[in-house]
Amino acid sequence: MCMPNAICIHEEDDGILWKHWDFRLDQTEVRRARRLVISTIATVGNYEYACYWYLYLDGTIEFEIKATGIINTAACEPGKPGRYGTEVAPGVLGHIHQHHFCARLDLAVDGDRNRVVECDTQVQPLGPDNPYGNAFYTTQMILKTESGRERNPDTERYWKFESATANNALGHATAYKLHPEGSVRPFVHPESPSGRRMPFVYKQLWLTRHHPQERYPGGEFMNHCDGSAGVHQYVTQGRNIDGEDVVAWHVFGLHHLPRPEDFPVQPVAKTGFKLVPVGFFDVNPTLDIPPSGNNASTSV
Numbered sequence: 001m002c003m004p005n006a007i008c009i010h011e012e013d014d015g016i017l018w019k020h021w022d023f024r025l026d027q028t029e030v031r032r033a034r035r036l037v038i039s040t041i042a043t044v045g046n047y048e049y050a051c052y053w054y055l056y057l058d059g060t061i062e063f064e065i066k067a068t069g070i071i072n073t074a075a076c077e078p079g080k081p082g083r084y085g086t087e088v089a090p091g092v093l094g095h096i097h098q099h100h101f102c103a104r105l106d107l108a109v110d111g112d113r114n115r116v117v118e119c120d121t122q123v124q125p126l127g128p129d130n131p132y133g134n135a136f137y138t139t140q141m142i143l144k145t146e147s148g149r150e151r152n153p154d155t156e157r158y159w160k161f162e163s164a165t166a167n168n169a170l171g172h173a174t175a176y177k178l179h180p181e182g183s184v185r186p187f188v189h190p191e192s193p194s195g196r197r198m199p200f201v202y203k204q205l206w207l208t209r210h211h212p213q214e215r216y217p218g219g220e221f222m223n224h225c226d227g228s229a230g231v232h233q234y235v236t237q238g239r240n241i242d243g244e245d246v247v248a249w250h251v252f253g254l255h256h257l258p259r260p261e262d263f264p265v266q267p268v269a270k271t272g273f274k275l276v277p278v279g280f281f282d283v284n285p286t287l288d289i290p291p292s293g294n295n296a297s298t299s300v
């Protein structure tokens, strides 16, 4: 049965939240994690996209997409799928492809006035300041105007979304960070018909100042567009985003090389991102979680 416009909300156990065994006292403290799950599933033709928001006790916010359903297939000569597909059953090939997603995040980190900082980890060269070769540090750059930014695995780049008005107990701006772990390199050529229609997929983070009519990364009518509208065009306005109502557009995806195990119905393939508090709280915010017992456990 298909239920239109349905949203599911439930809470579930998520394993260990934190734990420590003190070897001097031989005492253990452990707390279990729970998360609130808000989900909905969109069926798009042959495919399902199950969208999950997870709200964790430690303040982490996660978004996860589970791709499932029936993969796109074509007939082939048995044993000869060619280089652009995988034979998933005799005479049936699944096309090599990618899924690109963009989350429009209308940020409000401790208020509407936010600031975006790009953070890169740098290695200190071997020498007097790094005699053992194990010193590294992060550099921070405030992104003051609208732009598209790229991930950088070489520096473990992440982006910090700060409040422009609130500080934590250490005197630093309260913030959340995004590490683009679910991003993939797009392999569709930018000048191809598909590439021209989705220029936003070639950057992993777009930053704009909030405007209520700028809602879709590929423009209002993506399926019939010429590629001129969308977030890549919004940023050409060059608006200031330092201390403004910032919208972050995060692009992530799935690199899908079909397997025999994806046929005839595909187990979920997952991707997504996390927004993690970084100095948003003054201390671990889960210290007041009570311990829980398990009646089935024989350990006291």
Ligand SMILES: [Cu+2]
Residues within 6 Å of the ligand: 067, 097, 098, 099, 256
């Ligand atoms: Cu796929």
